[in-house]
Amino acid sequence: MSDTLVEQAAPGARSMSSPFVACFLAWLLPGLGHFYLGKKVRAAMFFAVVVLMFALGVASDGAASLIEQRQPLTILATFDNLAAGPIDLISRYLTFRSIVYVLPGEEGDPRRAELVERLRSRVRSVTYEYGNTFLLTAGLMNILLILDAFDIATGRKD
Structure with a gap:
């Protein structure tokens, strides 16, 4: 591997880095947790990969998942959408024209039909x-x- 891609964290960066802040930042924007930990090249690559994957999903008419009480596995799909971070709001708005996470339970509900x-x-x-x-x-x-950001912040990984 090229020497230009080898990253070194700033001295003392690990001791000052909170794993919980790193995890929150990583959820807030893909790669931001790694950027916070001093892994700037890795952060840029991770940001590009996740955002490109998300953009391809939106461009390919992918739909955000909704929790439906009669289908318990929809909880997992909705949680997975949420794991992408606040960018999930984009796909929710494009799919449903509103920010909604649960499908109303009653069949006659006009909001459910919409x-x-x-x-x-x-x-x-x-x-x-x-x-x-x-x-x-x-x-x-x-x-x-x-x-991964959690592991780096706790010192389990470089």
Whole structure:
């Protein structure tokens, strides 16, 4: 590997770095936790990868997940979307034209009908499954980056 890609944290940076601040920053913006820990090149690469994955998901008509009481696995998908950080709000707004996380439970609820129709319009897209996969992958990748920032901040990893 090239010497230009080898990173060294600033001396004493680890002792002054809070793992919880690093994790929060990593969730807030992908790569920001690594930037806080002095891993600037790594931070830029992680930011680019997660944001590109997210952008591809949105561009491919991926839809943000909603929690539906009758389908417990939707909780995991919604949590995964949330793991991408505040950028998840973009996909929620583009999918549902509002920031919503739970599908109303009653069948006759007009808000439920509106949300279901907006979701169905996305599902009709031929690239919907690819878009969803990209959005979910961005969230899962950011979970790994949060854990990586925690490991670096606690000294388990360089």
